[in-house]
Amino acid sequence: MSTQLAKYSKGLNSLPPYLFVRIDQLKQEERAKGADLIDLSIGDPDIPTPNHIVEAMSKAIRDSATHRYPSSNGRLDFRQAAANWCKGRFGIDLDVKEEVISLIGSKEGIGHTPFAFIDPGDVVLVPSPGYPVYQAATILAGGIPYPMPLLRENNFLPLFEDIPQDILNKAKLMFLNYPNNPTGATSTFEFFGQVVDFATKHNIIVCHDMAYSEMYYDSNAPHSFLEVPGAMDIGMEFFSLSKTYQMTGWRIGFAAGNRDLIAGLLKIKGNLDSGAFEAVQMAGVTALSSSQDCTKKMRGVYQERRDILVNGLTQAGWDVYKSQATFYVWIATPAGYTSEEMSTRLLRELSIVATPGNGFGDYGEGYIRMALTVDTKRMQEAIDRILRW
Numbered sequence: 001m002s003t004q005l006a007k008y009s010k011g012l013n014s015l016p017p018y019l020f021v022r023i024d025q026l027k028q029e030e031r032a033k034g035a036d037l038i039d040l041s042i043g044d045p046d047i048p049t050p051n052h053i054v055e056a057m058s059k060a061i062r063d064s065a066t067h068r069y070p071s072s073n074g075r076l077d078f079r080q081a082a083a084n085w086c087k088g089r090f091g092i093d094l095d096v097k098e099e100v101i102s103l104i105g106s107k108e109g110i111g112h113t114p115f116a117f118i119d120p121g122d123v124v125l126v127p128s129p130g131y132p133v134y135q136a137a138t139i140l141a142g143g144i145p146y147p148m149p150l151l152r153e154n155n156f157l158p159l160f161e162d163i164p165q166d167i168l169n170k171a172k173l174m175f176l177n178y179p180n181n182p183t184g185a186t187s188t189f190e191f192f193g194q195v196v197d198f199a200t201k202h203n204i205i206v207c208h209d210m211a212y213s214e215m216y217y218d219s220n221a222p223h224s225f226l227e228v229p230g231a232m233d234i235g236m237e238f239f240s241l242s243k244t245y246q247m248t249g250w251r252i253g254f255a256a257g258n259r260d261l262i263a264g265l266l267k268i269k270g271n272l273d274s275g276a277f278e279a280v281q282m283a284g285v286t287a288l289s290s291s292q293d294c295t296k297k298m299r300g301v302y303q304e305r306r307d308i309l310v311n312g313l314t315q316a317g318w319d320v321y322k323s324q325a326t327f328y329v330w331i332a333t334p335a336g337y338t339s340e341e342m343s344t345r346l347l348r349e350l351s352i353v354a355t356p357g358n359g360f361g362d363y364g365e366g367y368i369r370m371a372l373t374v375d376t377k378r379m380q381e382a383i384d385r386i387l388r389w
């Protein structure tokens with residue numbers, strides 16, 4: 001194909017370079033040399049999907065009714081299961097018909113959202129460091145991302161009073177994400193109250209990404225943004241079965257919240273996708289409505305790994321933020337090292353793969369992220385290598 005023909009759109013061309021490419025290349029080089037890599041860069045559960053969910057899927061897929069096009073908003077039984085789950089977990093009441101829709105993974109819903117609400121020139125407030133999809137989808141929809149710094153001295157919560165007035169005038173939408181990827185920080189009910197006040201005052205749509213709602217530690221179950229009075233008037237929340245039930249490959253999640261916002265997202269979906277596979281939605285019903293013991297077990301697995309990693313790194317003299325949730329640990333690089341330099345040294349000298357923090361935005365510079373997606377034996381081996389370094 002001629003390069004003239006494959007000329008990308010302005011939006012695609014202006015996406016920031018994919019910063020993990022370099023680490024991926026180094027990883028391949030080291031692997032080719034026969035290095036015994038401990039890969040702590042992967043945000044994907046190493047534990048299989050619980051068996052009762054796999055069984056539900058294998059039953060559902062044998063029913064040929066599931067083989068046809070699904071609807072964009074999702075099966076009613078899936079939406080009902082999602083609403084019941086939200087009621088049981090957070091005590092929130094959702095109108096199943098208008099306030100809940102299924103998603104083909106929450107990334108799909110997050111990625112489509114700016115196309116429903118953003119006109120060229122509108123500003124979208126995005127956390128930095130943050131999940132790269134908020135920024136990419138904003139740019140592709142013609143919007144302008146404005147990074148809200150998540151600083152450690154503020155418990156990785158943004159400070160709204162620091163946002164300039166001219167930005168506020170153009171701000172149409174805000175993404176937030178607690179429990180937070182990549183920092184492992186959680187929010188508080190009080191902070192969500194501030195979000196509602198701020199967003200209501202400035203007419204800003206709030207999109208809260210709650211992919212890690214069940215992956216928390218020390219029995220501190222996070223609140224839903226929708227629990228806060230007023231949140232249903234201005235916001236929607238994205239839930240995912242991916243991390244909760246180790247179902248990343250299945251592509252299933254749901255959005256809940258304000259009916260007009262949900263309707264806007266659904267209108268985009270209706271035009272661009274045809275919904276989640278019905279058999280997967282039926283397995284999702286089983287996941288959401290069966291005993292939640294599997295999530296408790298999952299938390300136990302990751303908490304043990306978190307403790308090994310955080311305690312080990314602290315013993316080695318590293319400056320580590322003790323994650324309250326998610327399967328990530330956010331680590332300050334030693335003075336003088338950039339994120340890239342630190343992750344390159346770890347890979348070259350210790351065969352440990354960590355993600356450079358600047359890949360999550362400018363305010364991730366000076367940090368690296370390690371994922372808890374290897375077993376305790378490998379985690380201990382990583383610590384031993386670091387202690388011997």
Ligand SMILES: *Cc1c(COP(=O)(O)O)cnc(C)c1O
Nearest residue numbers: 105106107131181211240242253
């Ligand atoms: C993993 C992740 C998601 C989403 O995933 P889906 O598999 O698309 O549901 C969403 N947000 C954050 C911050 C994540 O880390």
